[in-house]
Amino acid sequence: MAPQSSIQFIEAALWCKGPFELSYTDPDQKWDIRKDMLSLLQDFPNLRPSMDTYIHNDGTIANLLNAYGTIHVSNSSPQVPLTIWLHENYPYAAPIVFVGLPGVVPSPAIHRDHPFVDPSGLTATPYIQTWQFPRCNLKDLVHNVAKLFSLDHPFSCSPMSSPSTHPSDASKKEALDRLAGMLHYDTMALRSEADEEIEELLALQREMDRRVAIVTGIVQGLERERRELRDRAGRLAEEADVLINWLKVHDPKRAAATGDEGIDDVFEGADEESKSTLHCLAADKCIEDTIYALDEAVAEGVVNVEAYVRQVRNLAREQFHHRAVVVNFETSQQL
Template sequence: MAPQSPIQFIEAALWCTGPFELSYTDPDQKWLIRKDMVSLLQDFPNLSPSMDTYIHDDGTIANLLNAHGTVHISSSSPQVPLTIWLHENYPYVAPIVFVGLTGMAPSPTIHHDHPFVDPSGLTTSPYIRTWQFPRCNLKELVHNLVKIFSRDHPFSYSATSSPFTHSSVVSKEALDRLEGMLHYDTMALRSETDKEVEKLLALQQEMDQQVKIVTAIVQGLKRERWELRDRMARLAKEADVLINWLKVHDPKRAMAMGDDDIDDVFEGVDEESRLRLQCLAADLSIEDTIYALDKAVDEGAMNFEIYIRQVRNLAREQFFHRAMVVKFETSRQLL
């Protein structure tokens, strides 16, 4: 049996019944499909009709007619393989066009950031997006794709010129050129915007770090202020306790004595107790002096070298008094 011609295959596929029946149900629709397919194959003989199962993005399965093969672009660029699926509602719905053929080896790499072909090969040219029957048909669609790909080839290994710069293209082709130029300008602007955003993010991170540092300093100063307030309150409370004790035990003497004889209020029961009391008083007075020296250094009223020298001398004297107190306590425990 002689092989079927493309026209015979189309007619057999469109009017086939049974498990291989296509998803086109209207007889008038089938005649329109036959007419457009025949016209397409006359202008592009490298395309061949075929039928297969197509799965839509929503999961719907349909048996559709398609044309697959290669189209010639120019003598200086490779041919472009195409697969054109006729939607079940064709010609009122645009066909689904893919760059590339199933089972191609090696599979060509789609040009990065191509304005009309995504990485999967799906083609969305302005002609397809503005598809309207009867103004649009398969033959004019492929002619439009050839003009587009001659200015921006879909494969990355092709040697292409600057996209969409031919001055003789008008009407629909001028719209394609304009859209391509806008696409590349948008990509360039997006790249610059991304760089600017990265700089702003880096600046924001630096500012956040500075805010954390300043916040930590402020919190430290607040803690120090509260600690000083607590210490001042404790000292005031201790002073009140001392004044009240003096008033209770010897009110007349406490009122009459001056700064020179305030120490005579406290009397030891023996010589050892008196010496121990003097050592404790000297220890506390040295502690207060060291605290006063700390404040003087913080306020810049004293040189740090002088501060170290004074603290060292006071610490040595304080150690002597504390050792004497420990000695008195040890001797008392032995007795």
């Protein structure tokens, strides 16, 4: 039987009026709460009743009855501090169970991969998630929690241990609890593998992006080079057209084949000296044109500087010789 002091506290809290009045309004509800609380305290004497303000996740505030203390789970593991809040719609709404005492952070901390307890201490076992009145009650809930914690302690990182009973002797509820725990750990393992695979795929994607950037740079460089070569080919084609047109006009063989008079036939020297002078004047102009063409070739990079200097030097000597002949002819004519 529950201690007399606990019975008196529960009865006083349930039928209290004024600022400390609890959020339970239905008299039948209060009798159900009294019965379940007394049954719970009879099986778990380490739990004590209390009343306090509870703030729900949506911000609503309620004055609720709770039971707090420690429960024994096994001889080889420490006791688990527990706080059980009775929802304002209890027994039709499941209790709110926390690992830890009111205002006290559990120590050591709850391991993060526990299948039924989150890091804040909120407990969500299959019994709580499938709560249904009158099939479910506080006493059976805590017995179920103690059984689960004996298999998978909230302060231990080891997964659920093997059952001590034969599977045929286990109840349907125990089998479902163990199945839920094993599914949780299997899900965590698959999630870990998936995270590792995602990291590998992300690394591969980054490497592919880097290679795509390199290949894109190479393709853009080749495209620029292609445009430059196309422009250069166009310029060379234009120059070739100019050269072909010039050859059509000035080629002596073509002029003879077409019957046109050559430029040399327009002017005739009176004697051998005059003919030699006209030849030197023509050679001088040809050399001048050749030097100009070499300048253009150097500017475009077709002829290197060394070859340019060598050719210009030879042409300059030849041009000097032709100009000397012309100067001597003009001097003799003046005398």
